[in-house]
Amino acid sequence: MALRNAVMAALLEGEASGYDLAKGFDATVANFWMTTPQQLYRELERMEAEGLVTARVVEQERRPNKRLFSLTEAGREAVRAYTAESPGKPAVIRDELLVKVQCVDVGDTEAVRAAIAERMEWATAKLVRYERLRQRLLDGRSEEAYFAESERIGPYLTLLRGMSFERENLQWGDMALRRLDQRAATLHANG
Amino acid sequence: MALRNAVMAALLEGEASGYDLAKGFDATVANFWMTTPQQLYRELERMEAEGLVTARVVEQERRPNKRLFSLTEAGREAVRAYTAESPGKPAVIRDELLVKVQCVDVGDTEAVRAAIAERMEWATAKLVRYERLRQRLLDGRSEEAYFAESERIGPYLTLLRGMSFERENLQWGDMALRRLDQRAATLHANG
Protein backbone atom coordinates (compact mmCIF):
# COMPACT_ATOMS: atom_id res chain seq x y z
CA MET A 1 0.00 0.00 0.00
CA ALA A 2 2.93 2.30 -0.55
CA LEU A 3 2.26 3.17 -4.17
CA ARG A 4 -1.14 4.30 -2.98
CA ASN A 5 0.42 6.99 -0.83
CA ALA A 6 2.54 8.24 -3.68
CA VAL A 7 -0.57 8.44 -5.86
CA MET A 8 -2.37 10.45 -3.21
CA ALA A 9 0.61 12.77 -2.93
CA ALA A 10 0.49 13.30 -6.68
CA LEU A 11 -3.25 13.95 -6.65
CA LEU A 12 -2.76 16.75 -4.12
CA GLU A 13 -1.59 18.76 -7.11
CA GLY A 14 -5.01 18.30 -8.65
CA GLU A 15 -6.86 15.99 -11.00
CA ALA A 16 -4.89 13.59 -13.11
CA SER A 17 -5.47 10.67 -15.43
CA GLY A 18 -3.63 7.39 -15.08
CA TYR A 19 -1.68 8.44 -18.11
CA ASP A 20 -0.63 11.73 -16.52
CA LEU A 21 0.58 9.91 -13.45
CA ALA A 22 2.44 7.37 -15.54
CA LYS A 23 4.31 10.07 -17.41
CA GLY A 24 5.61 11.45 -14.18
CA PHE A 25 2.77 13.83 -13.69
CA ASP A 26 4.17 17.00 -12.26
CA ALA A 27 7.60 15.37 -12.26
CA THR A 28 7.74 16.00 -8.53
CA VAL A 29 6.36 12.77 -7.21
CA ALA A 30 7.94 10.83 -10.04
CA ASN A 31 11.20 11.97 -8.51
CA PHE A 32 10.96 9.65 -5.56
CA TRP A 33 8.40 7.16 -6.76
CA MET A 34 8.33 5.86 -10.29
CA THR A 35 6.30 2.95 -11.50
CA THR A 36 4.63 1.51 -14.57
CA PRO A 37 1.29 2.57 -16.10
CA GLN A 38 -0.21 -0.86 -15.45
CA GLN A 39 0.42 -0.63 -11.79
CA LEU A 40 -1.05 2.84 -11.61
CA TYR A 41 -4.26 1.90 -13.41
CA ARG A 42 -4.64 -1.11 -11.16
CA GLU A 43 -4.06 0.92 -8.02
CA LEU A 44 -6.35 3.72 -9.14
CA GLU A 45 -9.17 1.23 -9.64
CA ARG A 46 -8.68 -0.16 -6.18
CA MET A 47 -8.59 3.30 -4.71
CA GLU A 48 -11.76 4.18 -6.53
CA ALA A 49 -13.40 1.03 -5.19
CA GLU A 50 -12.39 2.07 -1.69
CA GLY A 51 -13.66 5.58 -2.18
CA LEU A 52 -10.32 7.36 -1.89
CA VAL A 53 -10.56 8.84 -5.37
CA THR A 54 -13.34 9.63 -7.81
CA ALA A 55 -13.10 9.49 -11.55
CA ARG A 56 -14.66 11.88 -13.99
CA VAL A 57 -14.70 11.01 -17.67
CA VAL A 58 -13.58 13.80 -19.96
CA GLU A 59 -14.62 13.33 -23.55
CA GLN A 60 -12.06 14.59 -25.98
CA GLU A 61 -12.45 15.38 -29.61
CA ARG A 62 -9.41 14.12 -31.39
CA ARG A 63 -8.12 11.63 -28.90
CA PRO A 64 -9.34 8.92 -26.56
CA ASN A 65 -11.51 9.91 -23.64
CA LYS A 66 -9.76 10.04 -20.36
CA ARG A 67 -10.69 9.50 -16.75
CA LEU A 68 -9.48 12.23 -14.46
CA PHE A 69 -9.06 11.14 -10.89
CA SER A 70 -9.20 13.39 -7.88
CA LEU A 71 -8.97 12.82 -4.14
CA THR A 72 -12.22 12.49 -2.22
CA GLU A 73 -12.58 13.76 1.32
CA ALA A 74 -11.88 10.18 2.42
CA GLY A 75 -8.74 10.36 0.34
CA ARG A 76 -7.59 13.54 2.07
CA GLU A 77 -8.30 11.87 5.39
CA ALA A 78 -6.15 8.95 4.26
CA VAL A 79 -3.34 11.42 3.50
CA ARG A 80 -3.54 12.79 7.03
CA ALA A 81 -3.58 9.27 8.46
CA TYR A 82 -0.64 8.22 6.34
CA THR A 83 1.57 11.16 7.24
CA ALA A 84 0.86 10.50 10.90
CA GLU A 85 2.04 6.89 10.64
CA SER A 86 5.21 5.99 12.43
CA PRO A 87 8.21 6.56 10.18
CA GLY A 88 9.52 3.01 9.99
CA LYS A 89 11.89 2.11 7.22
CA PRO A 90 14.61 4.13 5.58
CA ALA A 91 14.40 4.79 1.84
CA VAL A 92 14.62 1.83 -0.49
CA ILE A 93 17.48 2.40 -2.83
CA ARG A 94 18.25 -0.10 -5.50
CA ASP A 95 20.91 1.22 -7.67
CA GLU A 96 22.16 -1.09 -10.38
CA LEU A 97 24.91 1.35 -11.21
CA LEU A 98 26.40 1.06 -7.74
CA VAL A 99 26.24 -2.73 -7.98
CA LYS A 100 28.27 -2.47 -11.16
CA VAL A 101 30.73 -0.07 -9.60
CA GLN A 102 31.12 -2.46 -6.69
CA CYS A 103 32.12 -5.10 -9.24
CA VAL A 104 34.26 -2.83 -11.36
CA ASP A 105 37.57 -4.47 -10.47
CA VAL A 106 36.38 -7.88 -11.60
CA GLY A 107 34.00 -6.82 -14.35
CA ASP A 108 34.21 -4.86 -17.55
CA THR A 109 35.78 -1.57 -16.51
CA GLU A 110 35.07 0.23 -19.76
CA ALA A 111 31.39 -0.67 -19.60
CA VAL A 112 31.16 0.52 -16.02
CA ARG A 113 32.80 3.80 -16.98
CA ALA A 114 30.23 4.18 -19.73
CA ALA A 115 27.44 3.46 -17.26
CA ILE A 116 28.71 6.16 -14.91
CA ALA A 117 28.93 8.61 -17.79
CA GLU A 118 25.38 7.78 -18.81
CA ARG A 119 24.16 8.30 -15.28
CA MET A 120 25.81 11.70 -15.29
CA GLU A 121 24.12 12.70 -18.51
CA TRP A 122 20.83 11.57 -17.08
CA ALA A 123 21.46 13.56 -13.92
CA THR A 124 22.26 16.66 -15.94
CA ALA A 125 19.04 16.35 -17.89
CA LYS A 126 17.07 15.83 -14.72
CA LEU A 127 18.63 18.86 -13.10
CA VAL A 128 17.58 20.99 -16.04
CA ARG A 129 13.99 19.81 -15.69
CA TYR A 130 14.06 20.28 -11.94
CA GLU A 131 15.39 23.79 -12.33
CA ARG A 132 12.61 24.64 -14.75
CA LEU A 133 10.06 23.30 -12.33
CA ARG A 134 11.68 25.26 -9.53
CA GLN A 135 11.46 28.48 -11.49
CA ARG A 136 7.83 27.72 -12.21
CA LEU A 137 7.11 27.23 -8.53
CA LEU A 138 9.03 30.31 -7.49
CA ASP A 139 7.27 32.33 -10.18
CA GLY A 140 9.69 35.22 -9.92
CA ARG A 141 9.90 35.26 -6.15
CA SER A 142 13.00 34.55 -4.12
CA GLU A 143 13.16 31.29 -2.22
CA GLU A 144 12.79 33.26 0.97
CA ALA A 145 9.61 34.87 -0.29
CA TYR A 146 8.30 31.57 -1.58
CA PHE A 147 8.63 29.88 1.79
CA ALA A 148 6.96 32.81 3.47
CA GLU A 149 4.05 33.12 1.04
CA SER A 150 3.18 29.91 -0.69
CA GLU A 151 0.38 27.70 0.50
CA ARG A 152 2.25 24.48 0.01
CA ILE A 153 5.93 24.02 0.66
CA GLY A 154 6.06 20.19 0.55
CA PRO A 155 6.56 19.97 -3.21
CA TYR A 156 9.35 22.52 -3.10
CA LEU A 157 11.13 20.71 -0.28
CA THR A 158 11.04 17.40 -2.13
CA LEU A 159 12.18 19.11 -5.28
CA LEU A 160 15.24 20.44 -3.46
CA ARG A 161 16.03 16.92 -2.27
CA GLY A 162 15.78 15.64 -5.81
CA MET A 163 18.11 18.36 -7.00
CA SER A 164 20.72 17.70 -4.37
CA PHE A 165 20.56 14.02 -5.17
CA GLU A 166 21.31 14.65 -8.82
CA ARG A 167 24.05 17.13 -8.05
CA GLU A 168 25.66 14.49 -5.86
CA ASN A 169 25.37 12.01 -8.70
CA LEU A 170 27.31 14.41 -10.88
CA GLN A 171 30.00 15.16 -8.34
CA TRP A 172 30.47 11.58 -7.37
CA GLY A 173 30.45 10.41 -10.98
CA ASP A 174 33.12 12.93 -11.85
CA MET A 175 35.32 11.77 -9.01
CA ALA A 176 34.74 8.10 -9.79
CA LEU A 177 35.65 8.53 -13.45
CA ARG A 178 38.82 10.37 -12.53
CA ARG A 179 39.81 7.63 -10.10
CA LEU A 180 39.13 4.93 -12.64
CA ASP A 181 41.21 6.81 -15.22
CA GLN A 182 44.02 7.25 -12.78
CA ARG A 183 43.88 3.58 -11.96
CA ALA A 184 43.89 2.52 -15.59
CA ALA A 185 47.00 4.65 -16.09
CA THR A 186 48.73 3.12 -13.05
CA LEU A 187 47.90 -0.43 -14.09
CA HIS A 188 49.23 0.31 -17.55
CA ALA A 189 52.47 1.67 -16.20
CA ASN A 190 53.10 -1.06 -13.62
CA GLY A 191 51.72 -4.02 -15.56
CA MET B 1 17.45 -11.04 -11.71
CA ALA B 2 18.68 -7.88 -10.13
CA LEU B 3 19.03 -9.16 -6.59
CA ARG B 4 21.24 -11.81 -8.06
CA ASN B 5 23.75 -9.21 -9.19
CA ALA B 6 23.83 -7.61 -5.79
CA VAL B 7 24.47 -11.00 -4.23
CA MET B 8 27.34 -11.62 -6.60
CA ALA B 9 28.76 -8.20 -5.79
CA ALA B 10 28.62 -9.07 -2.11
CA LEU B 11 30.27 -12.43 -2.66
CA LEU B 12 33.22 -10.74 -4.34
CA GLU B 13 34.27 -9.87 -0.79
CA GLY B 14 34.51 -13.58 -0.05
CA GLU B 15 32.41 -16.42 1.33
CA ALA B 16 29.22 -15.61 3.14
CA SER B 17 26.20 -17.38 4.55
CA GLY B 18 22.66 -16.32 3.79
CA TYR B 19 22.55 -14.99 7.28
CA ASP B 20 25.65 -12.85 6.75
CA LEU B 21 24.16 -11.39 3.61
CA ALA B 22 20.87 -10.72 5.35
CA LYS B 23 22.54 -8.79 8.13
CA GLY B 24 24.05 -6.45 5.63
CA PHE B 25 27.16 -8.47 5.10
CA ASP B 26 30.04 -6.11 4.75
CA ALA B 27 27.59 -3.23 5.00
CA THR B 28 28.86 -2.09 1.63
CA VAL B 29 26.42 -3.78 -0.67
CA ALA B 30 23.63 -3.40 1.86
CA ASN B 31 24.10 0.27 1.26
CA PHE B 32 22.50 0.22 -2.15
CA TRP B 33 20.63 -3.04 -2.06
CA MET B 34 18.79 -4.24 0.98
CA THR B 35 16.36 -7.11 1.09
CA THR B 36 14.92 -9.74 3.39
CA PRO B 37 16.55 -13.00 4.51
CA GLN B 38 13.83 -15.06 2.81
CA GLN B 39 14.56 -13.57 -0.51
CA LEU B 40 18.28 -14.10 -0.14
CA TYR B 41 17.94 -17.77 0.76
CA ARG B 42 15.61 -18.26 -2.16
CA GLU B 43 17.94 -16.53 -4.58
CA LEU B 44 21.03 -18.32 -3.25
CA GLU B 45 19.36 -21.66 -3.85
CA ARG B 46 18.54 -20.73 -7.40
CA MET B 47 22.05 -19.49 -7.98
CA GLU B 48 23.43 -22.72 -6.60
CA ALA B 49 21.15 -24.68 -8.92
CA GLU B 50 22.49 -22.66 -11.83
CA GLY B 51 26.07 -23.16 -10.76
CA LEU B 52 26.88 -19.51 -10.03
CA VAL B 53 27.72 -20.21 -6.40
CA THR B 54 28.78 -23.24 -4.40
CA ALA B 55 27.91 -23.94 -0.81
CA ARG B 56 30.17 -25.44 1.79
CA VAL B 57 28.68 -26.56 5.09
CA VAL B 58 30.60 -25.39 8.11
CA GLU B 59 29.81 -27.35 11.23
CA GLN B 60 29.81 -25.23 14.32
CA GLU B 61 29.99 -26.33 17.91
CA ARG B 62 27.58 -24.22 19.85
CA ARG B 63 25.38 -22.92 17.10
CA PRO B 64 23.59 -24.16 14.00
CA ASN B 65 25.66 -25.25 11.06
CA LYS B 66 25.88 -22.77 8.30
CA ARG B 67 26.30 -22.90 4.58
CA LEU B 68 28.95 -20.59 3.26
CA PHE B 69 28.46 -19.57 -0.32
CA SER B 70 31.15 -18.49 -2.70
CA LEU B 71 31.23 -17.52 -6.35
CA THR B 72 32.16 -20.21 -8.84
CA GLU B 73 34.10 -19.44 -11.97
CA ALA B 74 30.74 -19.33 -13.77
CA GLY B 75 29.66 -16.80 -11.16
CA ARG B 76 32.65 -14.58 -11.86
CA GLU B 77 31.88 -14.89 -15.53
CA ALA B 78 28.32 -13.77 -14.78
CA VAL B 79 29.72 -10.73 -12.97
CA ARG B 80 31.72 -9.79 -16.05
CA ALA B 81 28.68 -10.29 -18.24
CA TYR B 82 26.50 -8.26 -15.94
CA THR B 83 28.82 -5.28 -15.72
CA ALA B 84 29.05 -5.26 -19.50
CA GLU B 85 25.29 -5.05 -19.88
CA SER B 86 23.90 -1.84 -21.25
CA PRO B 87 23.15 0.59 -18.42
CA GLY B 88 19.41 1.00 -18.85
CA LYS B 89 17.42 2.35 -15.99
CA PRO B 90 18.26 4.99 -13.42
CA ALA B 91 18.28 4.06 -9.74
CA VAL B 92 15.01 3.02 -8.18
CA ILE B 93 14.32 5.30 -5.29
CA ARG B 94 11.25 4.79 -3.21
CA ASP B 95 11.35 7.11 -0.32
CA GLU B 96 8.34 7.12 1.94
CA LEU B 97 9.73 10.09 3.78
CA LEU B 98 9.66 12.23 0.67
CA VAL B 99 6.09 11.15 -0.01
CA LYS B 100 5.19 12.37 3.45
CA VAL B 101 7.05 15.62 2.95
CA GLN B 102 5.21 16.13 -0.31
CA CYS B 103 1.98 15.84 1.69
CA VAL B 104 3.16 17.91 4.63
CA ASP B 105 0.85 20.85 3.99
CA VAL B 106 -2.24 18.67 4.07
CA GLY B 107 -1.08 16.03 6.51
CA ASP B 108 0.13 15.92 10.07
CA THR B 109 2.98 18.42 10.13
CA GLU B 110 4.31 17.41 13.50
CA ALA B 111 4.51 13.76 12.50
CA VAL B 112 6.33 14.67 9.31
CA ARG B 113 8.82 16.76 11.29
CA ALA B 114 9.39 13.77 13.55
CA ALA B 115 9.91 11.55 10.52
CA ILE B 116 12.54 13.93 9.12
CA ALA B 117 14.28 14.02 12.49
CA GLU B 118 14.29 10.26 12.64
CA ARG B 119 15.75 10.04 9.17
CA MET B 120 18.50 12.39 10.27
CA GLU B 121 19.35 10.27 13.28
CA TRP B 122 19.46 7.24 11.07
CA ALA B 123 21.73 9.06 8.62
CA THR B 124 24.05 10.07 11.43
CA ALA B 125 24.32 6.50 12.64
CA LYS B 126 24.93 5.25 9.15
CA LEU B 127 27.65 7.82 8.59
CA VAL B 128 29.42 6.62 11.70
CA ARG B 129 29.38 3.05 10.45
CA TYR B 130 30.49 4.12 6.99
CA GLU B 131 33.35 6.11 8.42
CA ARG B 132 34.50 3.10 10.43
CA LEU B 133 34.37 0.95 7.34
CA ARG B 134 36.26 3.60 5.43
CA GLN B 135 39.03 3.67 8.00
CA ARG B 136 39.20 -0.10 7.86
CA LEU B 137 39.57 -0.02 4.10
CA LEU B 138 42.14 2.76 4.18
CA ASP B 139 44.07 0.93 6.88
CA GLY B 140 46.15 3.96 7.77
CA ARG B 141 46.80 5.03 4.20
CA SER B 142 45.65 8.28 2.66
CA GLU B 143 42.88 8.13 0.12
CA GLU B 144 45.42 8.98 -2.54
CA ALA B 145 47.58 6.04 -1.52
CA TYR B 146 44.59 3.75 -1.31
CA PHE B 147 43.52 4.45 -4.86
CA ALA B 148 47.06 3.94 -6.07
CA GLU B 149 47.73 0.71 -4.21
CA SER B 150 44.62 -1.27 -3.46
CA GLU B 151 43.53 -4.16 -5.62
CA ARG B 152 39.88 -3.24 -5.58
CA ILE B 153 38.54 0.27 -5.64
CA GLY B 154 34.90 -0.52 -6.40
CA PRO B 155 33.83 -0.98 -2.78
CA TYR B 156 35.50 2.28 -1.79
CA LEU B 157 33.81 4.20 -4.58
CA THR B 158 30.37 2.92 -3.61
CA LEU B 159 31.11 3.64 0.01
CA LEU B 160 31.83 7.26 -0.86
CA ARG B 161 28.51 7.47 -2.69
CA GLY B 162 26.73 6.10 0.34
CA MET B 163 28.43 8.66 2.55
CA SER B 164 27.56 11.57 0.34
CA PHE B 165 23.97 10.38 0.21
CA GLU B 166 23.70 10.37 3.98
CA ARG B 167 25.42 13.72 4.31
CA GLU B 168 22.88 15.13 1.88
CA ASN B 169 20.11 13.61 3.97
CA LEU B 170 21.43 15.48 6.96
CA GLN B 171 21.85 18.79 5.20
CA TRP B 172 18.50 18.63 3.51
CA GLY B 173 16.78 17.49 6.69
CA ASP B 174 18.26 20.38 8.58
CA MET B 175 17.05 22.86 6.00
CA ALA B 176 13.61 21.28 5.79
CA LEU B 177 13.10 21.38 9.54
CA ARG B 178 14.13 25.02 9.66
CA ARG B 179 11.72 25.90 6.88
CA LEU B 180 8.89 24.03 8.56
CA ASP B 181 9.63 25.82 11.84
CA GLN B 182 9.69 29.14 10.11
CA ARG B 183 6.42 28.36 8.44
CA ALA B 184 4.77 27.26 11.66
CA ALA B 185 5.83 30.57 13.19
CA THR B 186 4.45 32.57 10.25
CA LEU B 187 1.13 30.73 10.26
CA HIS B 188 0.85 31.32 13.97
CA ALA B 189 1.50 35.03 13.57
CA ASN B 190 -0.77 35.58 10.57
CA GLY B 191 -3.54 33.12 11.49
Place this chain on the structure above:
DNA sequence: CTCGTGTACTCAACAAGTTGAATAAGTGTG
Protein backbone atom coordinates in the same frame (compact mmCIF):
# COMPACT_ATOMS: atom_id res chain seq x y z
C1' DC C 1 14.50 -20.95 35.38
C1' DT C 2 12.11 -18.15 32.35
C1' DC C 3 12.58 -14.39 29.06
C1' DG C 4 14.73 -12.06 25.72
C1' DT C 5 18.40 -12.03 22.24
C1' DG C 6 21.46 -13.88 18.70
C1' DT C 7 22.68 -17.49 15.22
C1' DA C 8 20.96 -19.98 11.21
C1' DC C 9 17.59 -21.45 8.37
C1' DT C 10 12.85 -22.92 6.20
C1' DC C 11 7.91 -22.86 4.62
C1' DA C 12 3.79 -20.85 3.00
C1' DA C 13 0.89 -17.23 1.42
C1' DC C 14 0.34 -12.98 -0.36
C1' DA C 15 1.13 -8.21 -2.22
C1' DA C 16 3.76 -5.49 -5.25
C1' DG C 17 6.08 -4.69 -9.36
C1' DT C 18 7.48 -5.98 -14.32
C1' DT C 19 6.95 -7.36 -19.13
C1' DG C 20 4.66 -7.84 -23.35
C1' DA C 21 1.06 -7.19 -26.05
C1' DA C 22 -3.33 -5.26 -27.93
C1' DT C 23 -6.66 -1.56 -29.19
C1' DA C 24 -7.65 2.77 -31.46
C1' DA C 25 -7.28 7.23 -33.35
C1' DG C 26 -4.41 11.48 -34.25
C1' DT C 27 -0.14 14.01 -35.23
C1' DG C 28 4.25 14.98 -37.17
C1' DT C 29 8.60 13.74 -40.26
C1' DG C 30 10.87 12.53 -44.16
Place this chain on the structure above:
DNA sequence: CACACTTATTCAACTTGTTGAGTACACGAG
Protein backbone atom coordinates in the same frame (compact mmCIF):
# COMPACT_ATOMS: atom_id res chain seq x y z
C1' DC D 1 1.80 8.30 -47.77
C1' DA D 2 4.11 5.05 -44.96
C1' DC D 3 6.35 4.95 -40.29
C1' DA D 4 7.02 6.26 -35.98
C1' DC D 5 5.34 8.63 -32.04
C1' DT D 6 1.80 10.35 -28.69
C1' DT D 7 -2.50 9.98 -26.14
C1' DA D 8 -5.16 6.77 -23.22
C1' DT D 9 -6.28 2.49 -21.45
C1' DT D 10 -6.79 -2.66 -20.69
C1' DC D 11 -5.62 -7.69 -20.21
C1' DA D 12 -2.82 -11.52 -19.01
C1' DA D 13 1.13 -13.83 -17.27
C1' DC D 14 4.94 -13.58 -14.74
C1' DT D 15 8.79 -12.45 -11.40
C1' DT D 16 10.02 -10.01 -7.19
C1' DG D 17 9.58 -8.66 -2.79
C1' DT D 18 7.12 -8.76 1.82
C1' DT D 19 4.97 -10.67 5.98
C1' DG D 20 4.32 -13.93 9.45
C1' DA D 21 5.29 -17.84 11.52
C1' DG D 22 8.02 -21.78 12.96
C1' DT D 23 12.29 -24.79 14.19
C1' DA D 24 16.31 -25.42 17.03
C1' DC D 25 19.85 -24.49 20.19
C1' DA D 26 22.91 -21.38 23.08
C1' DC D 27 23.83 -17.51 26.05
C1' DG D 28 23.23 -14.07 29.48
C1' DA D 29 20.27 -11.13 32.72
C1' DG D 30 17.28 -10.91 36.26
